[in-house]
Amino acid sequence: MDSIVVTGNGPLKGQIPIAGAKNACLTLMPATLLSEEPLTLTNAPRLSDIKTMSTLLQSLGAEVTQMQGGKVLALSSHNLNNHVADYDIVRKMRASILVLGPMLARDGHAVVSLPGGCAIGARPVDLHLKALEAMGADLDLREGYVHAKAPGGLRGGTFEFPIVSVGATENALMAATLAKGTTVLKNAAREPEIVDLAQCLRRMGAQIEGEGTSTITIQGVERLGGATHPVVPDRIELGTYMLAPAICGGEVECLGGRIELVEAFCERLDAAGVTVEETENGLKVSRRNARVRAVDVITEPFPGFPTDLQAQMMALMCTAEGTSVLEERIFENRFMHAPELMRMGARIDVQGGTATVTGVEHLKGAPVMATDLRASVSLILAGLAAGGETVVNRVYHLDRGYESVEEKLGNVGAKIERISDQ
Structure with a gap:
């Protein structure tokens, strides 16, 4: 099982390209099931989750071809011959449930295993x-x-989500495009990935209004056609790499980054003493002082602070001046990275859904274990600012959501390498 070794190496400088969004691409890929015509996705990320979704679609009879080194996905569902999404594939990734709505809408039946994913x-x-x-x-x-x-x-109907759910909004949105009549989704998720999906479906011929707001209206059509669509930049990868110079100093430009994808996150960075500047090619990030200030964080659905950046933000707060409180309102059990950060010298007190972090001047390298996708990268970020060597074990989680993390951080001056345990 692979490990990643990080040695604190001072400030970072350079450019990091931001890939297409994992969560957007995993939603766009099942949209191929809605049409017999080809769907081409550009700016696709090269991740293990994308391979898993490809395997799932192929098991249903869809064709998936990777081009340009995996950055372009050519999909076609003209010959679906199976409507059972098997447990052996679905258990690996929660997003697999997103084949349910499209198959049901197109062919009137589907059998889908309950999904798995991060714990x-x-x-x-x-x-x-x-x-x-x-x-x-x-x-x-x-x-x-x-x-x-x-x-x-x-058939069209009105449904109000009792709580905001990104995945359920996506599934319902895709299904509604082929439903008879009008469907109204209330208290819908507003994430950029929802907007991206709606834009893709519209390119395929869907009639959708209101994406990006809490009410989405879909007028069903008889059939959808093919389309070519660029995957939106990954706002979580963007936020993650924006934190790298905030944690260990220097200046990094995140190529392809857009402020509107991470506004709430940028507001917290600014309060902590981190400058974010828009450039022609993306976002440039640097901290204003030798040490950032502690800030409080509450995770919320978009446009609030993303739960998928909470672990990385905690890594920053570990060496901030003062005490910060991070409140997790989206998922329970999402502070499993805290004990690992404490092995590096962090002072963290977790009580239920709240973590209180008292900043220390320096972290120290230690062997740590990744518990989920975002926790993996938070430990790598902490290692960038720690004295000595940090060994992050069980990084198979990392490969689900970050492509070429060692290369991207290494190119801006980080001392980082992957060790394969054969």
């Missing part, structure tokens, strides 16, 4: 199912599978 608390799919039921789906859960039918096709 960051209960992440039920009940909202996905309730939204589809509001469109007339007949659902039966048995032996770990969702058996879904809509023999006469889905």
Whole structure:
């Protein structure tokens, strides 16, 4: 099992290219199931999760071809021959549930295993199912599978999400594009990935209004066509690499970065003493003083502070001047990185969904263990600012969400390498 070794090496300087968004691409790929015509995605990230989704789609009969080194995905579902998403594939990744809505909308039936993914608390799919039921789906859960039918096709309906759910909004949005009549989704997620999906579906011929707001209206059409669509830049990768110079000094330009993707995050960085400047090619980041200031963080649905940047922000707060309070309101069990940071000398007190971090002047390198995707990279960031060597074990999580992390950080001056344990 691979490990990543990081040695504190002082300030960083240079440019880091930001890949297409993992969470957007994993949503866009199942959209191919809605049409018999080709869908081409450009600016695709090269990640293990993308390979898993490719395998899942291929198991259903879709064709997936990687071009330009994996940065372009050519998809075609003209010959679907299977409507069962098997547990052996689905268990690896939660986003697999996103094939349910498109298959049900197009062909009127689907059988999809309940999904897996990171162990960051209960992440039920009940909202996905309730939204589809509001469109007339007949659902039966048995032996770990969702058996879904809509023999006469889905029909438009109104559904209000009791809590904001990105995945359920995406599933319902895709399904509604082929439903008969008008579908209104209330209290819908507003994330950039939702907007990106709507833009792609519109290119395919869907009639959608209101994406990016809490109410999305979809007028169903008889069929969707093919399209070419660029995947939106990954706001979580962007925020992660913006934190690198904030943690260990220097100046880094994140190529392809856009302020509107990370506004709430940038506001917290500014309060901590980190400058973010827009450039022709992206965002340039540097800290204003030798040490950042402690700031409080509350994770919220977009446009609030992203839960997927909480672990990385905690790494920054570990060496901040003062005491910060990080409140996690999206997922339970999302402070599993805290004990690992404490092995590096951090002072963190976790009580339920709140972590209190008292900054220390210096962290020290230590062997640590990655517990999930974002925790993995938070430990790498902490290692950049730590004295001595930090060994991050179990980094298979990392490869699900970050491509070429050693190369990207190494190119701006970090001392980082991957060690393979054969």
